[in-house]
Amino acid sequence: MNRRNWLLAIGLGLLGFVIGGLFFGIYRQPSGYIPPLKVVGDVARVVKLEDPKQMGELHDVSYDGHKYQAIKLMDIIEAAQPIASPEQIILVGSDGFSSAFPAQGLDESYITFTGKNGWEAINLNHPVNSNVKMLQEIVVVSDGSSPDFGLTIINPDKDLITITPGQLHARTLLEYPYAEGMASVENGGKTYTSSVYTRRKVFKPTDLVPDVKGVMMLVMGTNGEHRFLEPRDYLELKDNYFSYLQPEEHSQIDQVKGVVIDPPTTSIMDACYDARHFLENGEKVLVVVLEGFTYSQYTDAIANGHAAFLKKTAPAVKATGVYPLEGKVWLAAMLSGASPEENGIITEKDQDLKVPSLFGTAAQLKKPALFLHSGPRMLNTEIEPLLVDCTNPGGSADDYLYALVLDELGQNYELIVVRFNGIAFNRERYGDQAGPTRAAITANDKYLEDIAARWPGRIIIIGSPGERSERKFTCNSVFVPYLRLK
Amino acid sequence: MRTTINRVSLLLLVLTIMLTLGACGGKTDPAGSPAGPDDEQKLLITGLQDKDYEISVGELKKLAPVTKKAEASRANGETVKVKATGPLLEDVLKQKGKSIKDYSTVRFTARDGYSIAVPPDILKSCSIILAYEIDGKALDAESQPIRVVIPGERAMYWVRMLARIDLETGDQQTAINKVVFLETAVVNLPQEDYQYYDSLDRAIKTKDLVDSYAGADRVKKVFIKAGDGLYKNETQANFLSACIKITGKEAPKFMASHLPQGMHVRDVLYINYGGTSFMAYSQGQKVLPRHTLDGQSGIALSDVVKTTGLKRAERYRFSGLEGQSLELAVNELGSGLICENGQGVLEFRCPGATDKIVERLLSIECLEQ
Secondary structure, eight states: OOHHHHHHHHHHHHHHHHHHHHHHHHHSOOOSOOOOEEEEESBSSOEEEOSGGGGSOOEEEEETTEEEEEEEHHHHHHHTOBSSOEEEEEEEETTSOEEEEESSOOTTEEEEEETTTEEEEEESSSOGGGOOSSEEEEEEEEOSOOTTSSEEEEOSSOEEEEEOHHHHHTSOOEEEEEEEEEEEEEETTEEEEEEEEEEEEEEOHHHHSTTOOOSOEEEEETTSOEEEOOTTOEEEEOSSSEEEEETTTTEEESSEEEEEESOOSEETTHHHHHHHHHHHTTOOEEEEEEETOOHHHHHHHHHTTSOHHHHHSOOOEEEEOOSSOOHHHHHHHHHHSSOHHHHSOOSTTOOBOSSOOHHHHHHHTTOOEEEEEESSOOOBOSSOOEEEOOOOTTSOOHHHHHHHHHHHHTSSOSEEEEEEOHHHHHHHHHOTTSHHHHHHHHHHHHHHHHHHHHOOSEEEEEEEOOSSSOOOOOHHHHEEEEEEEO | OHHHHHHHHHHHHHHHHHHHHHHTTSOOOOOOOOOOOOTTOEEEEESSSSSOEEEEHHHHHHSOOEEEEEEEEOTTSOEEEEEEEEOBHHHHHHTTTOOGGGOSEEEEEETTSOEEEEOHHHHHHOOOEEESEETTEEOOTTTOSOEEEOTTSOGGGSOSSEEEEEEEOSOOOOOBOEEEEHHHHGGGSOEEEEEETTEEEEEEEHHHHHHHHTOSOOOSEEEEEETTSOEEEEEHHHHHTOEEEOSSTTOSEEEOTTSOGGGOBOSEEEEEETTEEEEOHHHHHHHSOEEEETTEEEEEHHHHHHHHTBOOOSEEEEEETTSOEEEEEGGGOTTOEEEEOTTSOEEEEOTTOTTOEEESEEEEEEEOO
């Protein structure tokens, strides 16, 4: 090969090197560590960006004399599946610098990644200070219109506040150094230790309702947790939900649904203990569960003359329920005296109680017991339920149940549990204040009167939220009437 | 023609080399070199049974493995993703009739001395994999013989080169150095009426009890044990805001009108508050074996010590309500008995010695040397 060819070969080689370098420079992954950028707040799915190409197509953007390849901000937000309508977007930098702007008009908003500034916002239509560098989080703040997203704080009288994770991101929060653990290692006969902390965004429920002075606070979680908050405990703002944090015991509820400040002293779970007490005392007990009968409906029925018998009896006390707000979950809590977390009935699908029920107590005391309800079997307990599957065209089987209860009253049972669902059925179909709902309350009141006249023992009457009622954690759904009649 | 072919071949060769060099600018992860499994290596597990327990990697492999994709965050926010294969720690414990729920803390220690305790919130909510394979390959030398993988938890808990597992129950409460008998203690405390269903009973405030006999020290949890075997840990704040119903049905009963009934404890056998145990003789005589001494029937001192966890000491002081006391060396206790006399008053009796009787028995204390 002559000299000319060698020169040509070297020239082509260099050209190939340049082309290869350019090609792979463009298409290979950025080398080195890319800090994660998270989309949090009022979103169904927390998106964690660790690669600029993770969202697919990149857009060419020119800004301030530079060219960038960037992701559309709206694409990132949509990937996170916002809850309800996004109202505001907050861009949070690693140094805490934040920029908030309305969630509308984001057509020319982009996020890019550069070696110099990390994740960086490029908002072509917004003021320059919205172009946050070293971005760490994109917080989506919704308008709060989703009925079952966020944390609700109530007291026995009213709903105090409902707040979403996105809304709380924009408020004052305490950074708590949460001790994760201490690692140790032995080197050269010496022990070296390192304590690890994570900084948690925490708050006290009373921070959100400063006018309310609570002594006791009951926290309920989505998995049926039911705990009293200690003064030193916190609620923690996580990416898109709230959790309960007990720093000393290292225990927590992962997803808190609601907090009851100064809850009533009576709980629906007391039904189990009250009934047990009466049975042990040699008294017969009838437990009547009225599905769909909340405390506000009780007071309304008393005030408007829809429940003449209940008006004549001792006033009902307000009792706190459990979460989730499902009829079966509540029934299991009443029968077991234990929270859903402890008794294992957390969803409508669960059937097997993990703890003994009131029927087990009755069996231990050798007291014959009967469990009556309509529809398919709800729970597997120590006894076989007597199911009423004959429903009226209207949908409720309360009249059949009533007739059956009257028949069974003459038998030798010392414990009877019966669940009527006519109020819930009408309430869900027609509404709380509708005529059929009120008529169902009046009918149940009459059933109770007739049953009470023939039952020679104690009667416990408890309301329940119903099977398909709204799942929102509110005063109206959490509190029910609780009556003990002689 | 051949010259042209040579020339083109040479150019293609050079171009290929250059393109390859240009493309290789980025870093590549070194390929893992999986070491062969060492089935003979053993893990030491303490706290599982009375003696330390050893299990080999081979034995771990005989347990049903799980394969799970797991993610963990590193201190810098980076995410580690692996596919871990191995048995669950829960399944290892199950073999000995235990569950991870029985423990408050699990400490993992590596062969290189690194150790970390996994707190209860993580134990409760996560599955712990004792992985012998990561991403379908045997562990590398830096992770053998076992790597702990806890999906969703921080990488600091993913201990490599696992050598030891310490299981802690959290029951290591303050040692009990004093037993106070509830029946005698309540005599000098303010009592109030307590409407309990149809009955008007008497109750004392737990705060009065603690202030009088246990001191004002802060305790983490108050342990309450009932005669039927039920037990619970109550927070100090809840405990001190409640009362103990001392008469009527289900007494002694820990209760409070502001606490749900699920938090009440009936037929209380004893309450351990810091270093003090409050014991109910009335329940003790129902659930502990009955012994007889000099015609008197009661419960053995040894059973009181065993039940409450009173610590071992060289000498013990037995005190009565009126301030009288008796000090005895451990070898003088013999088969001491706590019983009620004809008037229903508690007393302590030692065998064969009439002068070794303490009437209106209030407490038994360990004496420091």
